[in-house]
Amino acid sequence: MQIFLDTANIDQIKQAAGLGIISGVTTNPSLLAKETTADYETVTKKICSIIDGPVSVEVLSETADEMIKEARIKAKWAPNVNIKIPITPDGLTATSVLSEEGIDVNMTLCFSANQALLGALAGAAYVSIFVGRLDDVGQDGMQVVEDTIKILANYPDLEAQVIAASIRNPMHVTYAAMAGADVATVPYAVLMQMIQHPLTDAGIKRFLDDWKKVANK
Numbered sequence: 003m004q005i006f007l008d009t010a011n012i013d014q015i016k017q018a019a020g021l022g023i024i025s026g027v028t029t030n031p032s033l034l035a036k037e038t039t040a041d042y043e044t045v046t047k048k049i050c051s052i053i054d055g056p057v058s059v060e061v062l063s064e065t066a067d068e069m070i071k072e073a074r075i076k077a078k079w080a081p082n083v084n085i086k087i088p089i090t091p092d093g094l095t096a097t098s099v100l101s102e103e104g105i106d107v108n109m110t111l112c113f114s115a116n117q118a119l120l121g122a123l124a125g126a127a128y129v130s131i132f133v134g135r136l137d138d139v140g141q142d143g144m145q146v147v148e149d150t151i152k153i154l155a156n157y158p159d160l161e162a163q164v165i166a167a168s169i170r171n172p173m174h175v176t177y178a179a180m181a182g183a184d185v186a187t188v189p190y191a192v193l194m195q196m197i198q199h200p201l202t203d204a205g206i207k208r209f210l211d212d213w214k215k216v217a218n219k
């Protein structure tokens with residue numbers, strides 16, 4: 003499973019890129035609004051200069067025609083940009099057209115396996131299941147990831163990769179990997195939680211303390 007970083011924060015992206023385990027980045031308007039520079043083009047180009055892998059950039063239009071126009075412009079911002087389009091009737095139309103043109107689409111805001119299936123049928127390169135937001139309303143977000151993976155495995159012609167999105171904690175990442183998700187897109191804080199373990203810290207301290215005892219003899 004690949005790990006994408008779910009942020010528009012350049013410092014976080016630089017830090018995470020330095021770890022050598024990040025394969026892409028996903029952004030959205032809410033993430034961008036948190037940053038001091040909310041110029042989507044400037045931020046995207048900066049991200050793409052740091053990350054070679056896919057960088058998802060969301061459309062802000064709501065009609066198919068407008069989404070298509072916007073996507074064509076944004077896809078030119080960098081070679082590794084893919085376009086996030088919400089699963090709506092207009093979003094599906096736009097995805098069908100854009101995927102025919104060779105523009106990779108990340109079908110976003112999927113909350114059911116059927117929505118993800120439709121995104122895959124429209125030719126989306128990625129379908130993003132929002133696990134945390136489903137959990138928030140008392141549904142089982144990871145079950146939707148598992149169902150989608152199972153469905154797409156039945157139809158090898160459908161090439162969409164499954165992204166476990168709206169990740170809230172390290173267990174979401176573990177379960178996404180166990181389910182066979184292609185990608186988990188994780189906030190920086192969750193990535194840091196994945197790295198840390200108190201027993202690792204205690205183990206390093208004990209090794210160094212023991213070594214100091216020998217070195218001081």
Ligand code: E4P
Pocket residue numbers: 008028029030110130132134135167168169187
């Ligand atoms: C996915 O691509 C979205 O950017 C993201 O995972 C949304 O997560 P949230 O529910 O934490 O906003």
